[in-house]
Amino acid sequence: MSAATRSLSRKRLSGRNALLATAMLLVAVASAFPLAWMVLSSLKTPAETMQVPPVWLPHTPTLEAYGKVAGVINLGRSMWNSLVIATVTTAGILVTSMMAGYAFAKYSFPGRSLLFSLLIATMFLPPIVTLIPLYRMVGSMGLSASLAGIIVPNLANAFGIFLMRQFIAGVPDDLIDAARMDGASELLILFKIVAPSVAPAIAALALFAFVYHWNSYLWPLTVLQGNADAYPIVISLSRLLSYNRGAVNTGLVMAGATLAVLPPLILFVFLQRFFVDSIVGSAIKG
Amino acid sequence: MLAPAVTLIGVFVLVPMLLTIWLSFQDWSTQTPFSEASFTGLDNFQEIFGPTSVGRDFKTALLNTAIYTALSVILILPLSVAFGLMVYQREVAGGTALRTVLFSTYMVPMIAVALVWSKLYSPSEGPLNQLLGLVGIGPQPWLSSPRSALLSIVFLNVWQQVGYFTVLAIAGLTQIPGSLYEAATLDGANGREQFRFITLPLLRRTLLFSAVIAIINAVQVFEPVALITQGGPVGSTNILTYHIRRVGIERAQGGLGSAMAVMLMLSLIVCVSALFAFVDRKDSE
Numbered sequence: 001m002s003a004a005t006r007s008l009s010r011k012r013l014s015g016r017n018a019l020l021a022t023a024m025l026l027v028a029v030a031s032a033f034p035l036a037w038m039v040l041s042s043l044k045t046p047a048e049t050m051q052v053p054p055v056w057l058p059h060t061p062t063l064e065a066y067g068k069v070a071g072v073i074n075l076g077r078s079m080w081n082s083l084v085i086a087t088v089t090t091a092g093i094l095v096t097s098m099m100a101g102y103a104f105a106k107y108s109f110p111g112r113s114l115l116f117s118l119l120i121a122t123m124f125l126p127p128i129v130t131l132i133p134l135y136r137m138v139g140s141m142g143l144s145a146s147l148a149g150i151i152v153p154n155l156a157n158a159f160g161i162f163l164m165r166q167f168i169a170g171v172p173d174d175l176i177d178a179a180r181m182d183g184a185s186e187l188l189i190l191f192k193i194v195a196p197s198v199a200p201a202i203a204a205l206a207l208f209a210f211v212y213h214w215n216s217y218l219w220p221l222t223v224l225q226g227n228a229d230a231y232p233i234v235i236s237l238s239r240l241l242s243y244n245r246g247a248v249n250t251g252l253v254m255a256g257a258t259l260a261v262l263p264p265l266i267l268f269v270f271l272q273r274f275f276v277d278s279i280v281g282s283a284i285k286g
Numbered sequence: 287m288l289a290p291a292v293t294l295i296g297v298f299v300l301v302p303m304l305l306t307i308w309l310s311f312q313d314w315s316t317q318t319p320f321s322e323a324s325f326t327g328l329d330n331f332q333e334i335f336g337p338t339s340v341g342r343d344f345k346t347a348l349l350n351t352a353i354y355t356a357l358s359v360i361l362i363l364p365l366s367v368a369f370g371l372m373v374y375q376r377e378v379a380g381g382t383a384l385r386t387v388l389f390s391t392y393m394v395p396m397i398a399v400a401l402v403w404s405k406l407y408s409p410s411e412g413p414l415n416q417l418l419g420l421v422g423i424g425p426q427p428w429l430s431s432p433r434s435a436l437l438s439i440v441f442l443n444v445w446q447q448v449g450y451f452t453v454l455a456i457a458g459l460t461q462i463p464g465s466l467y468e469a470a471t472l473d474g475a476n477g478r479e480q481f482r483f484i485t486l487p488l489l490r491r492t493l494l495f496s497a498v499i500a501i502i503n504a505v506q507v508f509e510p511v512a513l514i515t516q517g518g519p520v521g522s523t524n525i526l527t528y529h530i531r532r533v534g535i536e537r538a539q540g541g542l543g544s545a546m547a548v549m550l551m552l553s554l555i556v557c558v559s560a561l562f563a564f565v566d567r568k569d570s571e
Contacts, residue, residue: 122300250411
């Protein structure tokens with residue numbers, strides 16, 4: 001290859017790379033833009049949010065809108081409700097998924113694969129399919145309009161069982177057999193020996209469950225029947241919007257949305273490695 | 287070990303699913319106990335496919351859901367592969383940062399997505415029409431026109447979900463042995479040919495999985511419709527999750543709502559089976 005063609009091909013390569021870098025930047029900007037707009041709008045004055053053409057950067061950023069959110073909805077209570085719903089549900093999912101995942105990975109019993117398939121099939125069932133009878137059932141259990149009504153039906157799920165089984169299957173049998181020889185109970189083995197060796201998968205499941213149930217909207221809305229004391233933050237947000245209709249205040253809605261987005265987003269930024277690894281791991285092993 | 291999970295899923299998923307099927311053949315008000323239900327055969331199904339307003343609304347919602355789902359999948363799959371390649375390549379730095387930005391939108395509650403996008407779409411005060419104006423495209427009506435409202439909701443759904451599917455695509459890409467590309471390069475295959483004959487065929491299983499998840503996620507869209515459009519304008523964004531809840535919970539017509547839910551379940555089974563059959567045939571080719 002002559003020097004001339006070599007430099008030509010390098011130029012073509014770096015031209016391609018420049019194009020690729022531009023495309024990547026555009027995708028990142030498009031992806032980040034809506035959230036940036038949300039935060040910027042929450043810092044604008046009411047007049048700025050109504051201006052035509054729109055103002056991009058607030059001239060004098062103000063936290064006024066955040067103060068108003070607390071005046072329209074019971075912000076502390078809503079955040080607390082969301083925290084309770086997400087935390088208790090996640091704890092339940094972790095325990096039930098680890099136990100069932102352990103059984104499916106390490107016990108053999110008749111009908112194992114049939115039962116497993118049946119449970120996994122429910123992963124593909126959209127919640128709306130069961131919503132109507134479930135609403136009635138939870139009502140007749142005396143749980144409607146309460147946090148318990150939101151939490152109890154979600155304490156176990158197929159995705160958690162699937163994820164735990166995939167990862168626990170990789171724990172060596174010798175480790176478990178040795179503990180059994182020492183007379184350890186099965187629950188002790190699960191939580192003291194198996195759990196530590198699948199800790200990253202447990203962390204991933206915890207994060208997924210927490211974010212999913214922090215964000216969940218349809219079921220709480222249905223089961224709470226307008227009991228505002230039990231509203232999680234995502235449902236309180238809709239009240240900001242209806243308040244908004246009378247006196248237009250986009251900043252108020254954007255401030256509320258920002259507050260609701262922060263907890264899952266912060267969790268993700270610090271722990272994203274677990275999310276990505278578990279998706280990759282379950283997709284490859286699955 | 288199995289008792290807690292099996293009991294919970296049995297009571298709160300499998301029993302309600304069977305009840306939905308049973309209720310679809312009953313005349314039942316959601317405000318009464320199940321014992322009040324009375325058998326009506328196929329009446330509910332006849333009604334939801336009939337010529338009355340119940341039938342018209344359901345058929346519109348079914349069609350809207352099908353269009354919405356198809357558009358979501360058609361947009362998400364190619365984008366997830368393109369973005370996955372951007373993250374996976376090693377020529378230009380910043381792939382991991384791009385993955386973080388893309389995946390972060392998946393963590394945002396749908397309700398916040400709906401609220402933010404309703405402002406982005408605002409015809410006069412929103413930034414999207416302003417940006418379009420810069421490149422010489424006139425203002426779009428977005429959510430306020432029956433012709434564009436459903437597509438506008440597809441866009442916000444794609445924006446929120448594509449990062450998750452990008453991570454799935456990356457998982458698939460890491461499974462393709464690098465030696466295949468080396469051999470292809472030696473044989474003189476260019477980048478496009480390598481993509482066409484190595485990457486795409488070997489991503490088929492990943493794409494099948496992605497398509498199934500994308501379909502299941504798409505039919506669950508609720509918040510933007512419930513909060514922003516209420517199914518309008520003129521029914522153009524009335525999708526099944528919203529419609530079934532309105533009929534079965536708000537109007538308490540439990541039998542009719544259950545029949546609609548059964549139709550949704552059947553449609554999903556047909557779609558997913560067809561997808562699997564399609565990929566199996568491709569595999570055996």
